[in-house]
Amino acid sequence: MHLIHRLFAILLFVLAGLTPVSARAAGEVLPVALAGNIAGDSASTRFFIDFDSELPVKTFYMDQPNRIVIDIGEADFEFANGKALEPRGLITDVQFGRIAKGRSRIVLTLLQPAEIIKASMSKRLDHDTYRFLLDIDSTDEDTYSALLEEQRKTIGESGLKAHKGDRVKPVEKKEPGRFTIVLDPGHGGIDGGATGRGGTQEKDIVLDFAFKLRELLENAGPFDVLLTREEDVFMSLRERLSFNRRSNSDLFISIHADSLRQRYVRGSTIYTLSKKASDKLSERLAESENSVDLVAGLAVEEEVAIVTDILVDLTTRETTRFSRRFSDILVDRLSDKIRLIKNPQRSAAFGVLKAPEVPGVLIELGYLSNAEDEKLLQDDAWHAKTAQAITEAAIEFFSYRINQ
Ligand SMILES: [Zn+2]
CATH class of the missing domain: 2.60.40.3500 (Immunoglobulin-like)
Structure with a gap:
């Protein structure tokens, strides 16, 4: 015994x-x-x-x-x-x-x-x-x-340096009538992004959301959807930018869910690129997003330069116009389904949006610093309806674009 x-x-x-x-x-x-x-x-x-x-x-x-x-x-x-x-x-x-x-x-x-x-x-x-x-x-x-x-x-x-660009696939020739959308779940690996009061990490939430959005987009339209990351791994801003450009993409959507000192702030925000920030809050947010390479222990890389060639300048102007348009459509679609913050269309110098030829936005799905938002950000039904609104906006955006 x-x-x-x-x-x-x-x-x-x-x-x-x-x-x-x-x-x-x-x-x-x-x-x-x-x-x-x-x-x-x-x-x-x-x-x-x-x-x-x-x-x-x-x-x-x-x-x-x-x-x-x-x-x-x-x-x-x-x-x-x-x-x-x-x-x-x-x-x-x-x-x-x-x-x-x-x-x-x-x-x-x-x-x-x-x-x-x-x-x-x-x-x-x-x-x-x-x-x-x-x-x-x-x-x-x-x-x-x-x-x-x-x-x-x-x-x-x-x-x-972190390894550069070796996860980037070479540009593929596109079938006519098909569009490539790059989804960019923020942060990853050593860079967890924001943390909610309940311990929720931004990097996990935005990746889950990107998977859901990809599924809806691929089922809804002639879209090839690529993700800058599909696992919990760090990517530098430069890698994200180069992934976007080399994918020959038609639309770029960076996905975040940050935190603010002002705990009462909640709801989604749509950011587009601008040299000067639309407001203080946006300026600080762009600063913190642009410093993720520091968090990961990378050397501070020089600002990704936008060449001031006149042709590039024209491209940039057109890109800005399309980004703005997509942001308008998004706010329109999202406001039917979810809560947006006051003045939901904002802008700042986000490094990740600096591809001169690709229209893009950065979506703050909500704020992990706000208790109600933190709950929603983990809710599958909320993910589904938000992803649905973004999908409808993408369809509307491309039908507008082909008529231009
Ligand atoms: Zn973020």
Whole structure:
């Protein structure tokens, strides 16, 4: 009897040891981040994360703002759901997640210049786990600049960039009478976007919504619908823009659900591109959307330039006119079905809308900072009726366009 109990206990123990692997895609088993911690003060800080298996690690320094970036193989960071690593000491912010296929990244924002004293991944004694350990000490501006300079010499700038454009399909010849629509679910991977009070993440909501919208669009008209991302992965603004342009698309719809300090603000907003923002709120929103590359630990890329060639200028003017038109139609269709914010047509300098030849809008479906909106943003019926209104607007827009 006792023996059977003991055998059973051993079996459970063995099974427990085998199970803490979580699969992301079907059949894909990723190394799992089990726990982590930050300790120390503003002179000396220790950061660690334990994994269930060994991963390749590379560390980099970055400036503007000063950061330490840790690139590792792809890992599952589920441990941190709802329990983020508390920044302390020299570390004022921690972001982590998938940055590209096969790669994850941890970005530590620094309180002041700091130097890596130790960075290692090693098996823990008496444990079946591996610890990535980082020790940093505060240093002065000059030493930090020298570290950056040294790094530039050895790895060049390219080591810091996310992979570029390799998910972009080459342009396909279109059948006459068919239109390509690119849907752009915002954020992804290491960049979660806004978080609701109930823990809802913008990146997940907008992806779900994009799937629903694609289904309705494809069933409703002669539309080929492409998504800039179909999984939880980071994409830089440049990658999104280049995806849109190389897809030879006829319409671009970026989908977001952000948060605002003004918790009472709720409802959907349609944004188009403009150099000068229509209002303060829109200006701040565009600033935060345009800074997602920073969140992911990328170098600040130069502004995607709109060439001031006269032909391009004419194209841009026509594109602006069509974007405006689509925004008018959208507001018209959406206002029958869902709640919009006051003055729902707004504009600002959103980097992602800067393809000169593709009309586009950025839709803020609602605000995760508002409790009622957060509920709606997770409601399938609300997704369906909103996607239905956008689909009707797309049909109306293209029938207007072919008559121009
Ligand atoms: Zn967003």
